[in-house]
Amino acid sequence: MKVVYFSPNDTTRRVTQAAAAAMEPGGEQVDLLKAPLTADLSVGEEEMLVVGMPVYAGRIPGLCLSSLAHLKGNGSPAAAIVVYGNRDYDDALLELTDLLEAQGFRVVGAGAFIARHSIFPTVAADRPDEKDMEAIAAFGRECQARRGLFSEGHPGEILVKGSRPYKKPGASSFRPSGDRTCTACGACAAVCPTKSIDPATPTKTREDTCLACAACIRVCPTGSRAFRGVAYQTARKAFEIKCAAYRLPEAFYRA
Ligand SMILES: Cc1cc2nc3c(=O)[nH]c(=O)nc-3n(C[C@H](O)[C@H](O)[C@H](O)COP(=O)(O)O)c2cc1C
Ligand code: SF4
Ligand code: SF4
Structure with missing residues (x-):
């Protein structure tokens, strides 16, 4: 198998x-x-x-x-x-x-x-x-x-x-970023499947190549990387309501 x-x-x-x-x-x-x-x-x-x-x-x-x-x-x-x-x-x-x-x-x-x-x-x-x-x-x-x-x-x-x-393929408009808790461990850059994180600046993300796949968020040991911002929080709340049914x-x- x-x-x-x-x-x-x-x-x-x-x-x-x-x-x-x-x-x-x-x-x-x-x-x-x-x-x-x-x-x-x-x-x-x-x-x-x-x-x-x-x-x-x-x-x-x-x-x-x-x-x-x-x-x-x-x-x-x-x-x-x-x-x-x-x-x-x-x-x-x-x-x-x-x-x-x-x-x-x-x-x-x-x-x-x-x-x-x-x-x-x-x-x-x-x-x-x-x-x-x-x-x-x-x-x-x-x-x-x-x-x-x-x-x-x-x-x-x-x-x-x-x-x-x-259906026509689409992409998310949200991109994760890092905050001050980043220790520059390099885990996010290493896991990223599209090389959208430069290990020298791991709190930033290449907007044009990032898939929003969240692998970097999953591996970040300090919780530094996350989806952020008002537009994201608003979309999340709307999604919670839209997708509430089991x-x-x-x-x-x-x-
Ligand atoms: C870019 C992107 C697009 C997504 N589109 C959909 C979608 O169309 N419908 C849906 O129900 N979930 C969608 N999701 C959620 C994922 O399908 C879901 O969380 C899945 O469990 C992710 O798999 P993983 O945990 O193995 O990465 C999307 C997630 C991402 C990152
Ligand atoms: S969300 Fe995925 S594609 Fe985007 S920077 Fe993180 S690991 Fe790379
Ligand atoms: S995984 Fe987290 S702590 Fe490590 S470099 Fe990336 S953002 Fe910084």
Whole structure:
């Protein structure tokens, strides 16, 4: 089994690994935040691929597309997972499923799960919760049960929520910054997937390249890096109201 994920704020990793663990123990872990794929990764005919992506503006993160293009299936079973911050996943799950099917995989299950919003962490703050974890494990077990059922002769079909053409990709207008508590430890610059932090000036952020992924906030040992400002606080409050309803996990299976 291969388990591939991009998880700047760690929730996508947790969800993806929990689903994979319900399929089989172990597996090769591919963390795209630490090391984007630069060469093809071939998955065996009988081997399961589990891919987890966070939802960014209703799509999978554009930054991951070059890595995902290196995943090569050989009629291999796959599970597609997207993790979103309780607003919506729009076309992200369909996009990931289409991408894997086009690259030689048979997606046996596709799941959308909810987690703390990485830009507005007061939204879905306690997700994934116990019920989510049960749904994630059930998804993993169902994928495992279906993995051997589909072959050239019986290809099956999976219908996933979303529309084509996909939603136009968008970007957040918020950027994190550091404050006086910064000790210049360098952790934020080291983790940033877009090199938007100069280690010489770690309280600043390159506006044009930053994804707002919040990886720098997660690793900052002093709590120096954060989203700040009146516009951000206002947007956060509005988002808390807009996304207050408890959304449920969703899963789609090949039949
Ligand atoms: C740039 C950006 C855009 C996002 N867009 C959405 C969105 O469209 N819908 C949503 O519900 N959550 C959205 N989120 C929240 C993330 O999908 C969610 O917090 C996810 O759990 C992050 O995964 P991670 O913890 O692995 O980084 C967005 C987050 C970021 C950083
Ligand atoms: S500076 Fe931007 S892109 Fe870099 S880790 Fe922080 S939020 Fe992510
Ligand atoms: S991780 Fe935090 S303390 Fe370390 S350099 Fe970055 S802002 Fe400063």
